[in-house]
Amino acid sequence: MFGRPVDTVEKSSIEAVTIGARQVNSAYHRQVPVLGELGSATSSQLPSTSSSILIPLGSTEQHGPHLPLDTDTRIATAVARATAARLRAEQLPFAGQEWLVAPAIAYGASGEHQSFAGTISIGTQALTMLLVEYGRSAACWAQRLVFVNGHGGNVGALTRAVGLLRSEGRDAGWCACTSPGGDAHAGHTETSLLLHLSPEDVRTDRWRAGNRTPLAELLPSMRRGGVAAVSRTGVLGDPTTATAAAGRRIFAEMVDDCERRVARWRLRPDGMLT
Numbered sequence: 001m002f003g004r005p006v007d008t009v010e011k012s013s014i015e016a017v018t019i020g021a022r023q024v025n026s027a028y029h030r031q032v033p034v035l036g037e038l039g040s041a042t043s044s045q046l047p048s049t050s051s052s053i054l055i056p057l058g059s060t061e062q063h064g065p066h067l068p069l070d071t072d073t074r075i076a077t078a079v080a081r082a083t084a085a086r087l088r089a090e091q092l093p094f095a096g097q098e099w100l101v102a103p104a105i106a107y108g109a110s111g112e113h114q115s116f117a118g119t120i121s122i123g124t125q126a127l128t129m130l131l132v133e134y135g136r137s138a139a140c141w142a143q144r145l146v147f148v149n150g151h152g153g154n155v156g157a158l159t160r161a162v163g164l165l166r167s168e169g170r171d172a173g174w175c176a177c178t179s180p181g182g183d184a185h186a187g188h189t190e191t192s193l194l195l196h197l198s199p200e201d202v203r204t205d206r207w208r209a210g211n212r213t214p215l216a217e218l219l220p221s222m223r224r225g226g227v228a229a230v231s232r233t234g235v236l237g238d239p240t241t242a243t244a245a246a247g248r249r250i251f252a253e254m255v256d257d258c259e260r261r262v263a264r265w266r267l268r269p270d271g272m273l274t
Ligand SMILES: [Zn+2]
Pocket: 063, 071, 072, 150, 151, 185, 186, 190
């Protein structure tokens, strides 16, 4: 035993460990897309994993004079990314499930904002068809699909489409980026979120308080004349009270809520995760 050169033993041990680590590592990277983004993964990375996807669903619509048109898409994408990261880290709903975030669907049903420049709405009927065909295609390889919705106007299409997908045996669901007590549109809630997520794109010099009447009271007028009938600036709520700190808190609540719903995986008949 003492006659055996110590350095040889150490060298061969190190080599074995190094080779082993390299083998494990390369196999790991072949099988598990740790990227988190579906668009960055390769097709060959997917079949060997139990892949599920979160799909941000937003809109392209006016958000007052101070927020970008893609506000809802940004919020849905950020919530989906943070939720996926948490689900991966905590191995929820079960170990081995790999959550990826798909490229966002950036157009929705925004007819109520149509009289403001920049709004591009595809309407409820087209959005429903889009979501159904999207789901049928993605479910060919993805185990579960979750639409993370950032725009209230999309809910009619979502419930119809996801309800149909589920009735066809596809494991789809949806959850919403909502905040209890939040205001309706481009007000305190959304402006705070954008101050947290992308402050460089919030034009605080242009923000003005909008119509602060509760949404339920505005709906009859809005059904007849859209948002323009109740707000000249397109704002429902008060963005001037928004802060990045409030946005951080609201964002954390949204991520907590989505993570809890996806982890539990209990669905209403229309596919909403409860
Ligand atoms: Zn919005």
